[in-house]
Amino acid sequence: MKLKSGNDKVFDVINALIMIVICLVIAYPLYYVFMASFTDPGIVNSGKLLLWPEKLFLGGYQKIFAFKPIWTGYWNTIRYTVLGTLTAIAVTIPCGYALSRKDLAGRRLWNFLFTFTMFFNGGIIPLYLVINKIGIYDTIFAMILPGAVSVYNLIVCRSFFDTSVPDELIEASKLDGCTDFGIFFRIVVPVSSTIIAVMLLFYATSIWNSFINALMFMGDQSKMPLQVILRSLILSNQASSVLSSGTEMIERQKLAEQLKYGVIVVSAMPLLVVYPFVQKYFAKGVMIGAVKG
Template identity: 45%
Template sequence: MEFTSRNGLTKKAKQKKSWNDRLFDLAVYTIAILMIIMVVYPLWFIVIASFSNPADVTNGNVWFWPKEWELDGYVELFKQEIIWKSYLNTILYTIVGTLIALLVNIPAGYALSRSDLFGKKWISIFILIPMFVSGGLVPTYLVIKGFGLLDSFWVMVLPFAVSSFNIIITRTFFKNSIPETLWEAAQMDGCGTIRYFLTMVLPLSKAILAVIGLWTAVGIWNSWFNALIYISNEDLQPLQLVLRRILISNESLLGAASGEIASELRRLSEMMKYAAIVVSTAPIMLLYPFLQKYFNQGVMVGSIKE
């Protein structure tokens, strides 16, 4: 005969449940740790490879720590004076471009979330069209040239600031997160549309601001194709394009060299390749932890069905 405890469960059932819970927790933690390793280890390997001899990396002698610390890749990379100028260009493009994108996309998304917007349906269709149909590279180039933006700072931040995807994500966030009653209460207190948006809506929208800002910043930071097409002035080129040109130049020199010179160039080229990856991604990797809590809150807003 089994005696039940005060919570209605037998002692045997409680033990069985406790064991199952521990087994489940162990499985969850194991999977989580494996996923973390799968994500973190490739990044860590790039970092240690940038400080290692390429021969050790090729032969599989580098796993978790450099066999011998070498800084030749970073030294050779930063000897290129254009690196510092391009780094500053990329930082300016990212900051200014992100601010402009937020200034354009956030108000547009809020306007579309309002039920009293005149012609809301047709405006939404007009915004959705570029998500499926593009004008193409040549017409875009001709338009940018017609506006006199070629070889200018603004060609990297103005023509591509509007994003239909970001506007739709922002609209969904405002529609599902900002109650209509808040606007009604603000109207009763004599608050206008602009004041309401600036003083009440934006402070409640840190999550979507962080998400759109991070997406835009990462996109601009990694952008090199637009600069390749629209910028020929080396003083205006971003970091990604300059790094690409340096690596291609090294490959060309390597093909023309022979003997010990070719061996040394190959070693430096491999080290510079890893160093370039670290240099180009480090700022974004350092920025992400500060925005992670907002990113986690807002990243799923686009999946909410209206």
């Protein structure tokens, strides 16, 4: 277009630069940790910006693979995530559908009761006491049930059904003698793969990443998820506990440093590997939720 002014060109150049800087700032810390996890700790500790592994050193990973608590934590996280996500989907999606039906008796009341808990809740101590009272403290249920509904996710589901399942379809199936169960399982569920994928993603990431719930509702060290193990290794500085006591002092220190990077990589990896394949559902979900605010 010949109308394009010089100012717009300047704008484009500056804008491109800003975008490049933003992408670098976002990606570099992750890349750095990844590189540092298999570079010689001597080089990493010199504080250099790492661009490629200058001197390969895999001692850290060898120790990590041999360190049992990490893998117990991994296994726990996988169990909690799979069971928690399935439960949450089984609870949230039918409810989201029911709330989207305009002929539901008491629709406004239920919507209010659910939404209200987003803005006001009992807080952690009363919740902790409930968990204790119903006898699920330190059991797998304490990791699954409190998070079985996220009201935000429920609203996302409701908005989805509001817009994507036309009322006429429901009316027509009713005339054909379909009950509400039939409508839900045979008509609604088959056209809902998008929302199911979105919910899988939302719930699975939030359970995989959750940390404080385990700290509050679990007691036994052997039942702790990966996030708790990771925190005690890195933030409470117990990385050297991974190393057997026989190792030489200098070697120990060298390894302890590298272990930190390796442990971060091992725990963040699964989500980042899956991310490129599922990210489109992520944006979709956020958009469905934003329609209704």
